[in-house]
Amino acid sequence: MGGFLLRKAGAALIVVFISSVVVFAGVRALPGDPAIALGGENRDPAVVQAIRHTYGLDQPLPVQYVKWVGRALRGDLGLDARQLPVAHTIVTRIPITLELAFLSVLIGSLIGLLAGVIAAVRRGKISDHAATTSALVGLSLPHFWLGLMMIILFAVDLHWLPASGYVSFREHPLANLEHMLMPAVVLGTGLSAVLMRQTRSAMLTSLSADYVRTARAKGLAERSVVGKHALRNSLITVTTVIGLQLGALISGAVITEQIFVIPGFGRLTLEAINQRDYTLLQGVVLVAATGYVVVNLLVDVVYSLLNPRIRVSGATQ
């Protein structure tokens, strides 16, 4: 297991390094001079020059890269255009998006798994068709539309929930949930649709497998056959999908956070791009890339725990 983890971690580090180069180059490939974008109303040449100097844009690219990576390794991602430390901003934003992602996964998994299992067990029946159709609708609904519709219904018309904003869980747990419920449902809807389809498909494969037939032949109750045997094996596929969907959730969070005015990581990314804030943009993209790598690493680990053959096969390669 140790060797397996070491190999995976080594590969992850290489990916992070490559990501940092891509992030650095990608940000500089954006059209337009960021110093002019940040130069403000008057674009005073002296101010623009000072911005170039502050951001190190007047230095050769390799020097800029080495300095940036050097500081990033020490946890210093610099000051953004608001004169606020980027690392601190990111650190305060990530938990908000993670909370949103967690709630979305929770909502999405509950709905998706349940609907997927029911659809598989009742294959070809009305409940199967209903679940499949709902999944199709869930996949088709754009986040921004669903979000706005929910705001109009639940916040503007019914006044049940706040239209936007964020209150931290520590500050006021109930207000936090009130603010996060609609965005989590919006994000979770798409996930539940994907999970439903994947669960249904994996369950159908499992339910027709020999070991399930054997379990039934041994006289196990159907609930036990479905829950302990078929579903457990199907969870390998489902776990992978959740891992992969986390990326999509964070992407989706950009729109959802914008609509619900949640100060999360997704909205931060959008702001950094819109404002051409190089320091901030490099920081958020680097952290996002690292986050993806770490999530994939964790999925590999969970995978190997769920199916020991994976790490054994990995060891022999």
Next chain:
Amino acid sequence: MKVSLGRFATFSLVVLCAAAAGAAVAAAHTSRSAADIRNGGTLTIGLAEEPDALDPTLARTFVGRIVFLSMCEKLYDLDSHLNIVPQLATALPQVSKDKLTYTIKLRKGVKFNDGTAFNAAAVKQTLERDLTLKGSVRASEISPIKTVDAPNTSTVVLHLSSPYSPLTAQLADRAGMILSPKALNAGGTFAQSPVCVGPFMFKDRVAGDHITVVKSPYYYDKAKVHLASIVYRIMTDPSSRTQALRAGDIQVEDRIQSTDVPTLQKNNGVTVPKAVTIGYQGLTINIGNKNGLLKPYSNVGSDIAKSQFIRSAFDAALDRTTINKVVFGGLNQPDCYPIAPVSPWYKPTTKGLACDLHANVDLAKKLVKASGISSPSVNLMLGGTDPVNARLGQVIQSMEAAVGIKVSVTPTEFTTALNRADAGNFDAFAVGWSGRVDPDGNIYGFVATKGTLNDSGYADSKLDYILNGARKSISTKSRDTLYRAAMQIIHRQRPLIYLYHPVNYYGVSKKVAGVQIYGDGLIRAAFAGYTK
């Protein structure tokens, strides 16, 4: 702020064409008296963008000025008619005969929001910081100030290297915001914990989410302050802002998008004040920007650059009223000048000048013919890739085609467009300016040879002489005359063709009174409060 049509377009159809008189536009939401307002409560304002650094020396954004209004008072302020009035000063500056010395008397007994005394030494330190701090955005605004003296605690004397009449207007904006020496000397980043004189004091800022200010116990006129706190929430999505206002999450909405205006106007709980702004949108024509901004200018040789007739024809072919109607749903205020009708400078500086808001196709055709260029062509760069910009490009294209000028349109991402404009890679550029109170701020930078925003590459010694004269002149009457003369030259040579002034809409809950919006487009809420 040089703003792309795209930026205005984002809030594009936010604007209204009916030109209100200055007094009507100003103080758009001051219907109730102070007696109707109760003390306490938090006012939440949904801002359309995020302010940058909360340091008046470094601040560059429009919305930053909205936040500063509640916590950083200035030496001078504007009244509802956009006249300059004293704020931390007790009177307008006394100017010496040679126009090189400004003596400013200060309020006494005023404290910063850290409890320390506001005095002449603090003014001196702030102005010197504005002039010398690396990256100071204020340095160029007050660059004629050579030295600052503080002969006593309530008098500041500014010594100028050359006469500069827009100085008082500059001191009515961020350059006039005085910072606490204690906070400046503390060594930290001022923007992270700004301290000034103001009805409210900075409490906290969560980047990308909100800025909170709370009522100051040190403010010299705190009886006028009703609210306990103001929260400025960053809400860049216009639909979300409007829904939040309708749901009661916020009480004031910054710049409503046009599609939401009718909905909010029908809402019984909301008023929708509007403001014709002091900014403008226009077309910058590249005449001499061959080598880049501020490099020696020489005619670029394009059809529109080399022939004054083509520029005049191009202007005559434009039907500003139709542009406003077709592109902006009739919501802007079409005009031909860089100074807006809400400005006290408008009437005296445009008196006697012609402004035809409709196209004159016959004249345009004659001018094209007189140019001697058989089939003139112009590339129009749009400062944005959004649908409104595209529509503007198409409308101009068809209007010019009617008089024989072939226009090709290049929608360009805003920052890239600025780069190209500075480099001189364009024929005509659709771009705007958020406007300044003093006419100098709307004219000099764009058309004076040494203007730092002169993307036209326009160099005219006579115009320079007039504009420099207007900077040196203290008399309002003589400045009126000089700017009128300057506008005659601009109209004749057309380095810029002005199209319209934007009109902004705002949403204010009827539970709130005392929110004021002037022609500068800033939301003034420091003395607002909840109604009884």
